[in-house]
Amino acid sequence: MAPKQMQHCYCKTYRCSGSLITYNELRKHQRADKSTEYQDTVDQINRQIFDLTLRHDGVPLMQGSTMWGHRGGHNASVPTSVPASIPLPDIPTTPPPSYPPDTSNRVECKSYEDLYLWDVEIALRIEAVAKMFKQGIATAVGSTESQHAINSLSAQLQWFRTTYHFLSITQPSSSDDSATVLKSAMLETLLTEISHIEKCVWRLEGSSVSKTSIAATYDTAKYFHHPFQTTSPLLLVAVFIALVLNILGHVSRPSCNLVLRMLKILLQSIFEEKGGPTQAESRILLNFPRDIRSVRKAFDIEPTVTIWAACPKCSYTYEPQENGNISTYPACCTHCAFPDKPPCGARLTTRHVLNGESVRVPIRPYPVQDFNEFVGAFLSRPGIEDAVRRGGTIALRGTASSDLHDICDGSALREITGPNGRPFMECPAEEVRLFWTLSADWFNPYLNKIAGKSVSTGSIVMTCPLLSPSLQYQAENIYLAAITPGPREPSLDEVNYFLNPVVRKLIPAWKDGVWYNRTHNHPRGRLARSALACVVTDLPGARKITGMAGHSAKLFCSLCKLTKDNINNIDYWTWERQDYRATGTGLTSIVEAATQWKNAPSKRRRKQIFAQYGVRYSVLMELEYFDFHKICCCRRYAQHVPRLSQISCQEGPGYGSPSK
Template sequence: MSSWNPSHDVRTAMKHLSIDPVIVRSVCCPKCFASYALDDIPEFCTWRARRRCRPCGEPLTATRSTHSQGPITVPRRLYSVQSFRSWLEWFLSRPDIEDLLEQSWAHQPSDDSMRSTWDSPAWRSLGNFSTTRGNLTFSLFYDSFNPLHNKIAGKVVSCGVLTLRCMNLPFDVSRRPENTFFIALTPLPYGPNVVTITALLDPIMDQVLPFWIAQLIQTYKFPLGRSIRAGIVPVIADILASKKALGYGSHACEQFCSYCLCTLDQLERLDLENWTIRTSEAVRTAAENWTAAQTVKQREQLFKSSGVRGSALHRLHYRDHVRHTVIGVMHNWMEGVLQHHCRVKWGLGTNVLSFGSSSGSSDSDYMLDSDHDSDDDSGVSDDGDADTREVAWKPTGRRIPVTPTFNPTDLQFIRSRLARILAPTWFERPPANLGVKAHGKLKAIAWQNLFAYCLPLILVELWASESEPEPRNSELLANFDHLVAATDIVCSYSTSNTAADAYNAHYIAYRQGLHKLWPTSASVPNHHYAMHNGDQLKFWGPLILLSELPFESDIGELQDINTNFHYEDMDYTMLKQISRKARLTAEIETNADFRHTDDNGHSLADILLGDRSTTVSNLHASSTTAKKASRSLKKDLAAEHYTAILDYLNSRGEMFQHCEQAGLTCTDSVLPPTGQNFNSFKQYGRQFSTRHSHEGNSLVLVRRPLGIQLRGFIEDVYCIDIEGTKRTFLILEPLESVPNVLNPYRHFTGLACQVAYDRPMAARIVAEPSHLISHLVALRCPGGTFGIPEPIIITRSLNQGRVPE
């Protein structure tokens, strides 16, 4: 590395780095996805669905013309799977990985709350496997995407991505692309169905299953080899994808739920304590019986009675095939429950396609998981008949309310308030023209931010500002209050059994309110799936840590990879390129030579990765202003700020004298009167600023002594060298809360909003970065709002359970 010149050709550099993954390719039947070795390709596919069935018979080869060799025979499709052993050897050869893994093996779970998956009962559900050194627990993610994105109009193709992530790494480390194992991409142009997906999962199981028994792997700390075991435990996907991969029937089946035995005619059931929950043993038995059946009729009967088919994932004998399947918060809640409430219950945006999407939406969209098309659950049999015959599910009541909840005046009110919301720069704002086609399709985070943070600041004024609001408005607000409270719990980065019980109470009350407010608008399967979130919170801990959000970012990376759009090679190109980039990023992180610059200021990291020379910041790690302080000039502190910092230190028992105090001796500790003044700093991976620099980044929630919380604006930031240690101090302008009797939000505790006067208080408060809890979102309202004469500001915390309060 030391002799490499950054001006050399990038392809030469990539070649010398030896970062190419080991990818095993096999011939794949375009119809049934059965695999064949490259050195033994039959003319036609010989796979049989059952022993008595006819072979598939699909041609496996085609003739292609070449300039140099003329016509040649080539496979029609190839299936590419990355070597698990090879990746594991590379992964464990990195110098920092084993120290990070050690954190999970040594972790002691908390008794009262769960702040990570390591605290959960699920982490201990395999006995001492997860706590034994050398044992690795992986999650499996599966989803389909269109690799063409919008590059070729009118072309709709499907490619499935299968990835593994090591759950023994801390959450913010495991989600990075360089720590993600892209094990396979399904061949294009069409994805497998519920039966043929087994042929694509089997090669993956063949690689992972042997590692349940210890294997000797060379690692950074053990170059002669270390005993390593590995297993796949949770399966993470949207509901339709997980059903396909795990062999469950779709939402169209009578036995539609993967977690309980409720049937389609019981969608409105809310007596959760009386439901019959599936067991792993029963699911495995039903799958084995279905696989062993030799006729279409037998399989139909077995599937109808159980709602379960065979799946390659059932080969993972150590998995609990019910409890180890995660309900994806992103699709089930953000793009499911929340989007459904907005579009169907409120009727907002129902006159446009897909809430601004140009592609439209099917009946299964957002009623189940979001914008995913309903999977073909018919299966493919060898004789051309449907392997399973299901009657498509249709809602029994009206999907769209007769009268939209918001009239044009209400919509204008909401849009004007959305445009005025004060928020930090990292906050993804919902569009101010909500419900209009021009803003395009909302992301999952935008749905969460709309319901959890923006609308709570707005709808109380709309529905409850009058002295005697209309009864329906009060009911709408109460229903919304329960929805927001449930959203806070299910999307939080910390949870507990008490929180899970509160989720159940709020969500059941929310659904009871739906039935009362919209009696003709029936529930949908996604509403039922969300009833299981309470149990999932108790078993898995914070569900947001197991959401699809980081995996969806991986899909965006795959879509951005340049290919030649040849279907036979696209999956291989994407798999190879994203794996190479991941390995390159990891190498740059651990090798300082990549950041050495030449005479023109160019580094190898800049050339190979462009602007991205480092990984995503750790959201839970602190960063200080030390580097800025070393480059900034000192200046005198404002007199009032100097006095405030001195009083703050003395109140904490750190006794310092004023620099101008008479009679000082050489033994007295004096607070320096000078320091560096900054406009911004980072904490928890977020940018915090002074008010004059960026008002949205300056509005914060801080922790005070005795558990008191304070909201206010950061006025100034100082870094002072105190006895050889650089310490950062924040000067805050605190907000004065309105009297509780005037606060309309006291009736809506689920909205978790605070109301304060929109004016600075005379006193200033001093805090340190470690006292910060989070940014706030806020809405300023003029005097007279809620009958309060002075202008007010309504605030809501963006902590989301990340930092203990």
């Protein structure tokens, strides 16, 4: 029988394993346990923050590794190379994310001597790579020797990537400045060599794969090697705080600059308290940013946006001519509404001071996000490419029942043709094919208040219907193509001018595709083609952007020639169908009528054509695969997408307040 005051203790800190102790001691042990647990949690959170900020793909860095411990001597201090003859799998195997709860399981510290030997190995391999490439480029295209060179280079590429990964998580021994300097120099060498080998492989492959039809090539390397991967965590966390305050907290620029300065002072005083900054620490202080704008630039989170100039009078849009870092626009609007009418002539630009230089900026700016850049970032995210491919397979299979649940279940998507005349969905193994839905809506950025201003800005948004709905509507998967400037909603034919920049990108994206240097699943690059699957808006919006007459017009139906007088005629077999494109029957198709409307010499003639056919020209008709007859118009989508885009217009980074 235990004495009254004694109790069993099972704490972890003192490892009592059930021995009898006094109540006061028990309380003390419990408190000790709790604080250890707390410390572990803090450590874990710290590590997660580093992982999330250091690596774009979210793979944790701080993993315990004994791969090159001291036990095996110096020969074991480098990761073993991949046998050159084995072709690499296309999908890189990333280690599963795990956070070892045991903090002693960290990467060992490396001295200058360890790193030195490692560096020699790197130099030897760089020499070997140069030799391999020389041999590969000399052999005949597509021969076994050429293929062998590609395989060996790919194996080397894998080695360099693995080495880069392990070196970046290596901690040089503290107070060993020479090791720190060597580490950052080695990381730089590795990055340069990785991109060099990638280029060599493309050149060897490029000579065997015909890429003549590819219109554009996009470099997506920045999504895989971020310059911040090698930055000191201290600097990174400090800068990250200011960035989050600025973007998510809407803290103004001067206040963020103050935060940056205070953080610098804080770091400085910590270093001094520890006995003066070491060489590495002085470098952190020296590189510490002072302006939040340079932080935003360094993190590279802004989307690539081109500012077009919209005419304040007729809304015609002008693409800027890039002249060095400065975009130039025509001074006046040169658009003629009709061939024999004088040009509009409204002023397009106004003076503005940029970096101390006087430049001309648009009076009515129209920001357009780069579509190809967006798709590059989209495909660089883990899991997206697979989700798109699987979504395509599901859509191609169709549903067994007659119920349709989503746009993809309908036959319209399967009937869209690719540039070769076959269904677009029949994706060749070496390509990735994307469908997009386009949504455009106009709203009042000041909200609809009774005494409020009546202003209208619009957004043009695209989402990928091959993704399942939850993925589709994640903010990062929505392509906010453009924000149409206010103060009024564009008129029926003006809307074409705003859609034009988007359509100009979609035409080559379907026809020739875009080559991305690297995607998450395909480190050696991928050809991506995109097609517009349907327009998703409310009914008035759909009629507006596709050029069809409104639902209350005389020719109210977009499919047949039924007039409003006969709206009570429900004998559907008497309805005369309208062809979308010419079928050779001699009847005027919608596209032909729209072309007539576009080429009409006067406003009166346009009115006549519109009254006769119920259609005006829409820039979407330039997409040769696109058929308005098959467009879905789904209210759930129409309510969902603009709401999200409103949020991103009002709060998202890059655009600021839509009233600007």
